[in-house]
Amino acid sequence: MTGATEPSQPYKPSQPAQRSEPQPAEAAEVDDPVARLMLAEAGDLRSSVLVVDDVAGALSRAVLGTGRRVVATCDDIRARQSLPAGVVAVDRLDSAEAAEALADVDTVLWRLPRSLDAVSETAELLGTVCPDRVRVVAGGRDKHMTPTMNPVLARSFDEVHASRGRWKCRVVHASRPIPREVSWPRTSRLTSVDLELVSYGAAFASGRLDAGTALLAAHLPTGSGVALDVGCGTGILTVLLARLGWQVTASDVSLAAVRSTLDTTRANGLSDLTVGWHDGVRGDPGSVDLVVSNPPFHQGAAKDSTDAFAFIAGAGEVLRPGGEMWLVYNAHLPYLPYAREKVGPTRVVARDRSYVVTCSTCT
Numbered sequence: 001m002t003g004a005t006e007p008s009q010p011y012k013p014s015q016p017a018q019r020s021e022p023q024p025a026e027a028a029e030v031d032d033p034v035a036r037l038m039l040a041e042a043g044d045l046r047s048s049v050l051v052v053d054d055v056a057g058a059l060s061r062a063v064l065g066t067g068r069r070v071v072a073t074c075d076d077i078r079a080r081q082s083l084p085a086g087v088v089a090v091d092r093l094d095s096a097e098a099a100e101a102l103a104d105v106d107t108v109l110w111r112l113p114r115s116l117d118a119v120s121e122t123a124e125l126l127g128t129v130c131p132d133r134v135r136v137v138a139g140g141r142d143k144h145m146t147p148t149m150n151p152v153l154a155r156s157f158d159e160v161h162a163s164r165g166r167w168k169c170r171v172v173h174a175s176r177p178i179p180r181e182v183s184w185p186r187t188s189r190l191t192s193v194d195l196e197l198v199s200y201g202a203a204f205a206s207g208r209l210d211a212g213t214a215l216l217a218a219h220l221p222t223g224s225g226v227a228l229d230v231g232c233g234t235g236i237l238t239v240l241l242a243r244l245g246w247q248v249t250a251s252d253v254s255l256a257a258v259r260s261t262l263d264t265t266r267a268n269g270l271s272d273l274t275v276g277w278h279d280g281v282r283g284d285p286g287s288v289d290l291v292v293s294n295p296p297f298h299q300g301a302a303k304d305s306t307d308a309f310a311f312i313a314g315a316g317e318v319l320r321p322g323g324e325m326w327l328v329y330n331a332h333l334p335y336l337p338y339a340r341e342k343v344g345p346t347r348v349v350a351r352d353r354s355y356v357v358t359c360s361t362c363t
Helices: 033-042 058-064 077-081 096-101 116-129 149-154 211-217 236-243 255-267 306-318 335-342
Strands: 048-052 069-073 107-111 135-141 157-162 169-177 186-190 195-199 226-230 247-252 274-277 288-293 319-330 346-351 355-361
Touching: 033 058, 033 107, 033 135, 033 169, 048 058, 058 069, 058 107, 069 096, 107 116, 116 149, 116 169, 149 157, 149 169, 195 236, 195 255, 211 236, 211 319, 211 355, 226 236, 226 306, 236 247, 236 255, 236 288, 247 255, 255 274, 288 306, 306 319, 306 335, 319 335, 335 346, 335 355
Parallel strands: 048 069, 048 107, 107 135, 226 247, 226 288, 247 274, 288 319
Antiparallel strands: 135 169, 157 169, 186 195, 319 355, 346 355
């Protein structure tokens, strides 16, 4: 996908069947405690509901079960692909497509991210694109929420208050949206790598060069072949690889990351790179010379290295013999023996107190 942000398996929504007598969402039937609390706090849903960043489709399915119309937007392609049939899916809240879909929305169910930047961007968008009557029910796990979220929300809503927590979860209610100019994406100058960075709020390490990426950036190899930047984030490594001579294809599960990478590459004079919104490593066997990644060990707010292990195995499949996989990761993570098993001989290139950079050569 060149310069575009369509999911790898396009979602084709259909309208849900309407029941003659809709009933309130049955929170007790939902396994996920955050979704269950959000539904309980939302009470009797009315005509149309916007679900933001659903997890495994739990909120969407519960609301569809009442006969209400559901509009959903997800930053993570995996969450997008788990939405149930009947949902009207939109990629971006600030699109013409979303404006039409949101016209009759009166309730927003929002699974809160951990990042304050992501909270800020989504709150600004909701305050600008939603009707005046909208009420927002935003929830998360207690350990992933902070009091600083309230003033961030208060910049986009006149009324903000938190409810009492249950099941180690909590809900924040917001209403009376304040339309304002959205302050995202934001541009910053990274002098250490001579790069103009453009970031959206939900992208990893928005607006900065994180320590792991900086360590890897200092050791990237030069070359002229095909390189994959998997989990591209805000596009820092993508730009640096292109400067080193590589033909780069970047990808990420986060739409905010894809948009950030596209804007960052353009801001640095690179207009012909391919950036994909999808999960995993893509390519024909033996077609890739270099794979680079700062692989995630979280999915959403939960620690989970499953995707990183799948990425390493996928890299071993697409690399040509003699091709290399360069990784940076937290030093305590057990990727080194797995890289040797799935890719080939692996050496430690650099290490500091927190991170390790490794290079695996495909056999």
